[in-house]
Amino acid sequence: MVEASGGHGHTEDELRCVRRRYLSAEAARAIAVQIANATFAARSTELWGQGSTAVASESTHVRAYDQNLFTEWHSRYGRRGVLIYWHVEKKSLAIHSQLINCTASEVAAMIEGAMRHGTTMDVEANYTDSHGQSEIGFGITRLPNFDLLPRIKRINKVKLYRPVAGEPDAYPQLTPALTRPIRWELIAQQYDQMIKCATAIRTRTASTEAILRRFTRNASHPTYAAMLEVGRVQKTIFVARYLRLRDLQREIEGA
Secondary structure, three states: OOEOOOOOOOEHHHHHHHHHHHOOHHHHHHHHHHHHHHHHHHOOHHHHOOOOOEEEEEEEEEEOOOOOOOOEEEOOOOEEEEEEEEEEEOOOOEEEEEEEOOOOOHHHHHHHHHHHOOOOOOOOEEEEOHHHOOHHHHHHHHOOOOEEEEOOOOHHHOOEEEOOOOOOOOOHHHHHHEEEEOOHHHHHHOHHHHHHHHHHHHOOOOOHHHHHHHHHHOOOOHHHHHHHHHHHHHHHHHHHHHHHOHHHHHHHHHO
């Protein structure tokens, strides 16, 4: 028997018993949700302002010993460890965290956290770095109706999609950045299927990771192609807004 420090009289075996019986991942998440909700309720609007509806999300690589069975090699960081994906609201309160595989999609982790955080916060927008954005990310976040607001590296290399065909000279100043027109007919054909996917994610019938994995195994799937097309629309709109609105640039950089 090892006596625990602090003079409370609890042995190491007793503490281990409490940990085994009561400290589960579900219990820890419930505690985190209660702390977040209590913080939201206690904040004075005179001091903190109105409640935020946006979160910033990013993964953190936590280095661990090679002998730890939970560790994985991550090519980006060049070492073994685990990835923790965080969602933090504007005033620096973490509302969700999750352990993800080093090969997992950050887009899926972002959507799961924004929709499954369990707090009283109503998330309408999500800030990410370049690793958290992609055309499929823009598309799949549009379906549950929240905005993806990434900081895009090399934004000067991004291509903008034309809204309609047959008007090659409609935007002469943007000609070097423009590419093909959006395939609206594909979006219309697959609209019902895309809504089914969004409903499955919202009702937890299927996880975002499972849906994305299914599509990436069959990249020619018409519903996946339609989601990509929605993503190209949304990304074009976002880039146009970002380049035009200085306040949006400051907001994203600050987040």
